[in-house]
Amino acid sequence: MARKAGIGHQNFETIRMRDIFYVDKTDFIREWWEAEDPVTLIARPRRFGKTLNMSMTEQFFSVEYAGRADLFEGLSIWESRKFRELQGTFPVIFLSFADVKETDFEQMKKKLCRIIKGIYNQYDFLLEDHVLNENEKRDFQNISVNMENNEISYSLKALTNYLFRYYGKKVIILLDEYDTPMQEAYVGGYWDEMVELIRGLLNSTFKTNPYLERAIMTGITRVSKESVFSDLNNLKVVTTTSKEYADSFGFTEKEVFAALEEFGLSEQKQKVKKWYDGFTFGEKTDIYNPWSIINYLDNRQVGAYWANTSSNSLIGKLIQEGSRNVKQDFEELMQGNILKVEMDEQIVYHQLKVKKNSLWSLLLASGYLKAAGIELDESAGRWYYSLMLTNKEVQIMFEQMIRNWFGEYEEEYNDFVKALLKDDLKAMNYYMNKVALATFSYFDTGKNPSGEEPERFYHGFVLGLMVELNERYVLTSNRESGFGRYDVMLEPKKSGDYGIILEFKVQNSEEKSLSDAVEEALRQIERQNYEASLTARGIPKENIRKYGFAFCGKKVLIGGRQT
Known part of the structure; x- marks a missing residue:
């Protein structure tokens, strides 16, 4: 029994x-x-x-x-x-x-x-x-x-x-x-x-x-x-990467599978592994969070048990208010990719907002990231960590966190996404301006309000797109350094859906109006032949939509064309 x-x-x-x-x-x-x-x-x-x-x-x-x-x-x-x-x-x-x-x-x-x-x-x-x-x-x-x-x-x-x-x-x-x-x-x-x-x-x-x-x-x-x-x-x-006490905290896979057998849940091993496996301590892989496993044994259904035991408010705030580089790196993690960073596992709290690698140290220590590998550059004495999201439960937690950024205006945000999929430019402009006006300042700390403010917003906006459209599209981004340059491609997962290219541009002094900035964004899409990567994947040119987003303060104008 x-x-x-x-x-x-x-x-x-x-x-x-x-x-x-x-x-x-x-x-x-x-x-x-x-x-x-x-x-x-x-x-x-x-x-x-x-x-x-x-x-x-x-x-x-x-x-x-x-x-x-x-x-x-x-x-x-x-x-x-x-x-x-x-x-x-x-x-x-x-x-x-x-x-x-x-x-x-x-x-x-x-x-x-x-x-x-x-x-x-x-x-x-x-x-x-x-x-x-x-x-x-x-x-x-x-x-x-x-x-x-x-x-x-x-x-x-x-x-x-x-x-x-x-x-x-x-x-x-x-x-x-x-x-x-x-x-x-x-x-x-x-x-x-x-x-x-x-x-x-x-x-x-x-x-x-x-x-x-x-x-x-x-x-x-x-x-x-x-x-x-x-x-x-x-x-x-x-720390989590030390070899000592590697299996003393958390359940090993052997211990988890034995528990599933004890509770008559042997057939659920792979489902449980997909959701809760992924923690690594020292050289021990396949470590599971005890809280999630015990709750699963009690409820007999998967869920985000561990991720929901804390508000994660500090983590969410640091990512939301983080620079464009923080959000870009976070995009990589949300796509399931490995992020390689120079890092020190000591947490320097007063540097959390100014030194992005301090954020990754906090996420690693908190269990939201795992170290897939660690390398020492002996010539420079620097440690480089290859980081990944820990497991499906953590992925779901971050997806909900990003949705919460637009929480109070979720209806307008979802309406924008629907308009985007329908190619309804008028509705896209209406809802995008409502969302930007309401949430623009949420993506800035208030201490550095000038140059990075628009970028903080639309990088957060792109993370939101990634979450809302991940069932239907693969979102990729091709970035260059420099202010106001950011493009996004949405590759459809099923044939018949449109491919979508988004180009973001902040109105500069040479552009008399937002419409000028929109046209420049669209011309840039054409000049750089961004559609080539989509056509190379077999998407017909006539099934590719292109949109220019122009920002001036909290105002946004969107224009588009189809190949």
Whole structure:
């Protein structure tokens, strides 16, 4: 009989005691312990079992769970006598920043203080013992939501000191989702204050702490060393491309197929693979997202489960407001192509809007992209990553994100697409102007409003065309550098449909009117013989339509002709 496919369980004890579906990841404990790294940072996408693995690790080592063989019997870690003897032998501090999502610094600081206060409350028995002197007892009782930065910084180190003296053993610290406050601080506009606070806390807790046995931090990203880890020289960093712990987070294909058999879904293996396979960690390919798989086992139908667990607002905003180069590269990814970029896996948040490769680093760390290959240019000391969209679920998420760019005006946008397919120039002009007027500014950050603004819009517009017409057309683009030069070709997937060429042009000082700019765009299509690539694919000349789009501010004029 199949186990229960419990959704959202993150407590190891609950899963084991209630016979909820669980894939044995206890070998992570062995790999981590034998690595002997003092402080380990593991970056994995959201919903990949980070919190569950931290709960598992806590309950394996913590003295609070001494003698709990029932939690681990039958699992791989329990096969080793050495590790059976380690179970329940260390004081463990386990804390999570997953819910630290306040919109301003003062509230964020209070939330962190409450978390630390909650940890102290677990050990208030220390106040009744003779371990602490009177000054230390006062310090213990002064832990509150109103602590100053220096008190926050020293708080966890002080607690490890107390626990070390009480138990006679150094302390293991597990910090889950360490980077959530950092991302919220970036979005909320209080990055510098947050960095100062977190840097002091991490440095005091993990570097200059003689009472620390070992520590693990988990998160989605590797925040740049310069931001928060500048003082931590004992940190082992494990990213999605590292070989360590490659199959400890996420399900392998063998584990997924075994689960499908357990739930009587063996015949669905290829469908599940098409939707959810594609994650790569280190040298391990064919990794699946646990959240999607467990939801599939529960609902017995495919869907965008993982992609829909977060608003992805930061990702969407960065792409929407990104430069034309960002959108052009994103077109390649949406077409299923490989994007090769020079990249550093450290996330430098303040560069996300100005350095496009920082965006690709964030997308890779978040699981939306996978590294199909990594190469080192030894002469220059630069790393080049070959990136692809991870799987069908991610593709669908991005398609919906692009649709949402025009969400409030989706009806007008769809009417434009219908008019385009019908060759209705009057309707095309009407609806295109409504869409441009309403959404033009959405594609610009407001900080660089001049030269790139039109290009940001129509590159976003082209991504929208790609999504709406992908069932009927293959959209390709042929770009040259320079302002105002961009053409798009829509190659029909079935015979009888028209091929379509679009040329975009921004009205310049030599053109007296938008109609002049339209005519120049159409002449350019003729001069450059753009139709040749379509006729070479067997599309008759009489089945090729050509359109010139001219922009002046938020005004658009479209003209067309047929071969």
